[in-house]
Amino acid sequence: MRLVVAGSPLAAVPTLTALAASEHEIVRVITRPATPQGRKRVLTPTPVADEARRLGLPVLEARRLGEVEPALLPLEVDLGVIVAYGALVREPLLSWPRLGWINLHFSLLPRWRGAAPVQHAVIAGDAQTGATVFQLTEGLDEGDWYARLTTPIGAHRTAGSLLDELSRSGADLVRSVVDDLASGTAIAQAQIGEVTLAPKLGRDDAELRWNEPAEAVHARLRGVTPEPGAFTHSSDQAIKVLEAAIARDAAPLPPGAVRRAGGRVLVGTGTVPLELLHVQPAGKQAMGAADWARGLPGDRDPVFS
Structure with a gap:
């Protein structure tokens, strides 16, 4: 399939790398713009931008996906894949790919919908967390899910170490779902359970x-x-x-x-x-x-x- 991949932080890099190594074609990578970093405020690209350029993939930088609509809508794309891009996908881009968008979210949805799911799971003392690949909809992390994995949190793990683990195992999960969508064998299931929210931490x-x-x-x-x-x-x-x-x-x-x-x-x-x-x-x-x-x-x- 022809894919567009959107993501920004280090947690999104394993998915981009895995899809680039698959039989599918990544036609565009979308990421947030470079930002000043460190004491010297050096303008620094996102980790996803660095990886995309290393792989020789075309990159579009945008704070909001709407900024790059004119560059995207003329393209024929089968599927969008998004991992921690940092902005919402709205119409007409939401329904622009033939199969819509899938999202890798680092929680066991519907628990911990929002921007900081791993952090909230650890703070709440959850026994386990995981990753879910689901169909993106207009609602916040509300779409039907295709695949998930679980991992114990334990008494000593930090949110950072868990996110690193989930970003790598989640990349394999995304690639599997993309393959299933390509072959027509993917099965989506409705989210069931108590909804909890995971807003960005301050x-x-x-x-x-x-x-x-x-x-x-x-x-x-x-x-x-x-x-x-x-x-x-x-x-x-x-x-x-x-x-x-x-x-x-x-x-x-x-x-x-x-x-x-x-x-x-x-x-x-x-x-x-x-x-x-x-x-x-x-x-x-x-x-x-x-x-x-x-x-x-x-x-x-x-x-x-």
Whole structure:
């Protein structure tokens, strides 16, 4: 089939690579425009743009798909494939490909419809998550689904590591569905179950709440890692918390209270403490929590708020 592929971040690259290696033809790749990155604000293409150019595929950059309608509508295309493009597909482009569009979504739909499904699944303490390939419709992630896979979340995985795994296994799932659509053997099923929403996370979502149980604090930390990144406050300064573990062997502490004990840095929660492993104080490089604690002034331990 003749395909158009839309995507932007690193999570979309495995699908583009897999489809480029298939018997199908990618006639256009659509991605978001290059953006300034880093301290020097260097204009940087999306990972999908880089991969498409490496593969020698024609690329269109657009903040919204409507911007490239004139370039797309004259093309004869059998199927659109979208993975984390970052914008909605509206008419007339929605019904422009002969078979419409399919979407790779990183959740077990209808659970966690929206922009940040993996992050919300981890924060909520879900036992498992997965990926779903479904038919794109005008509604938010509402279309019938063709295929899905599941994976356990576990007690230690971060949203970043799960998304990396799902992007690679999901690419094989997409390729299988595209093959089935080409052969006419694909079967779509209606989404069944409770609908939950996964809006984009903001800074407020990333602030750790020490009065919650240790499992909930740890789940939030893992769910916002690496983006937008967990943080807390000490003496009105923000501290990024990069890694921590539940310290079930430690005595309870008041929520937010920090204790240095035997080379460990413990923080109280609503239940047992968390042990800080890696942090990044404001304006400094990431470091081990014990190194950060050694640099604290005086003998008084701080309190996180």
